[in-house]
Amino acid sequence: MNWWLKKCLYRLAHLIMGIVIKRINVPEPELMTGDGSIKKLPAQLKKSNVRRVLIVTDKGISGLGLTSGLIAELENMDILVTVFDGVQANPTIQNIEDGVKIYSRARCEGIIAFGGGSPIDCAKLIGARVSNFERSSAQMRGGFKIPKKLPPLYAVPTTAGTGSECTLAAVVTDPENREKFSVASPHIVPLSAVLDPELMISLPPHITAHTGMDALTHAVEAYIGKIGTSYTDAQAEKAVKIIFEDLEVVFKNGKDVQRRANMALASYCAGLAFTRALVGYVHAIAHNLGGLYGVPHGKANAIVLPYILEFSREACQVRLARLAVVAKLGDSSEPENELSLRFIEKIKAMNADMGIPSKVDELKEADIALIARRALREGNPGYPVPKLMNQRDCENILMRLLP
Template sequence: MHPLKKLTCRAFQLAFRLALPFLPYREPKQLDGLDSIPPLLKWSGVGSVLLVTDRSVRSLGLTAPLEKSLAGEGIICAVYDGTVSNPTIQNVEEGRQLYLDSGAQAIIAVGGGSVMDCAKGVGARIARPHKPVRRMKGLLRVLVPTPLTIAVPTTAGTGSEATLAAVITDPEKKHKYPINDFALIPDYAVLDPKITLGLPPFITATTGMDALTHAIESYIGQTTTKLTQAMSEEAARLIVHNLPRAFADGTDLEARRAMLRAAYCAGVSFTRSYVGYVHGLAHSLGGQYGIPHGLANAVILPYFLEEYGPACWEKLGKLAKAAGLAQEGDSAQQSALAFIAWIKEANRTMGIPETIAELRAEDIPAMARHADQECNPLYPVPRLMDRQELEIMYQKLMAKEASPWISKPSSRTSGPISKLARRLA
């Protein structure tokens, strides 16, 4: 990276770090299960809500109890279930129109990170009716309160129930970008592990590695605080010891509860300390090819940790020790490499590929440009990279004959991951 650009990035990040104690961060209030939502809405004077979800979640019957209890309390519930895996501007606009048509006064999001991002986008458009989604891209472009929002995660990954971010895809430009604003932090969150029971193994794996990516990137960056360090350490420890269990046995309620807590902790951490280049590349891959965000993060993560090298060893090594992957007497390098080795082994045993099969060389320059614009100067990464250096990282992700796309695993629980789960239990 050019020295002047590097200086500009670090100056921006330093200013942001100094401003952290004065910024209006908050955590959502936690509710005890879906049954607590209708009484809260009645107490808040809300008589009509928009329920944002997707067809898969609704077809599994996960929203049915909530819809029934809302009706029982006389609360009108309009349902938008058109959210796709990488929520689009069209999804946001459709949800917004249904909110207006139904006279809704609050938003409930039941689903994974995509659903919560869509719901946040709807809230932003309600708050700023004359500002299109494309103009909300970046930092602090909403700035006014959104409707009361309740987030109910059905996966343990994005931590979106605790963050100020919504990531929206522009299909026309094949571009995926974050909207970051304090107004987007949900007012309430329901962390109910029973909702995540039976989640398919591959989704369990990729969303879990997504949460780990949040914990790691926020921890090894240069904008950490005591709170974010503690949250990342708790998240990493919980993920290392519970993700293999949740993958191997979808009905393990204790592991599911721990993973929801981990995703929440990682969300609290990265919404304050931000993420890094792993996310920049993952967003571009999602926008260009529709690759699920958690899967992209899981594939990309070890490449950047290796590329950062000594620049991240001290912090990554400390996190490895907090997660129980290294001994106190191990050097920073030994500890960091042990963590990277664990990530690679976990990916392999859970059927997560080493490369991105869809990635095409001719698309790399445009994607690297988008990633550079998103990440620099905002993300306080251990080592700065410019567009040309990011292009090299994309090239490393391209599928080779020696490492083809690995098919998704079946729901069977035998094999290496079960051994890994037993070893960490």
């Protein structure tokens, strides 16, 4: 099929996608925010009659003792706690299965996802698997493949990046194929989300930078895509405004609790935007850099974002210009061409200031065709991007990412 015809079909798919997504009732978690808000969580479990809970986290977080206050509060309320801290970054199918076993053995009745996107996504799939035991994680790949509701699920993000605490997505790594895949269902949106900035103070600067740029990528890709609404636009603009104001400051001073709280909110708003308006090729490529080489998700997005924006710029100049104004990089009376270019240049400068490279050290030329193929399988027509890309376009961009 020629490229022109394919593009028409992809656009038709995007049109249908936009109509369908507007009709889906995407649940939103009950939100608890502010310093010390974690203390409110045990009462939520009581309300749902959860007597035995599984905390899903990773070794970094449990090693820092970030969960200990919560565990003590839960036990004070006679809620029995089991901890599974075996989640890896870019969580694998095996991590999910390990969690399922522990959940079942301890006869848990609910799950607290405590950590960055990796523990939250792993917890979502543990919940999906325990209530849909006949389906494997791989069989849940794609959209709407989780028939039954999850046990009560609560999310406590400790990074400000993925927005997974409010999205209907989870990203899983299949180590056999060295590939990441997404699962999407309204059932995996957590019941409650706790945005407690105190839990983010310990984030080292490089993770603050990577995860913050992930949130920015969510907001930008949702905003320039073809199926956004006034609601998703407002959420994305709010996120972009905060990230441009606060990310570099909090990168330099991680103890700034107010800015940590702002970034947590930005990540949440960006999540609300992209869970409805979806993401784009930056994510499609980043997922493959994560799956093949284990590049941290936010770092991969941060590196790829300016390249994809340059590729797409003419098709979304007006939107990028508006984001430049939101980010206080200029005035709406200036030419859109200049504003959109300035927006992309500022992203490059933010990356450089925060020590994020402009190339992917792990990338091998021999893998480029495969990465492009997999990224386009995910992105076409999966993401309603402003400018469509074919295999050659994608390979050209990847060539520029070589170290």
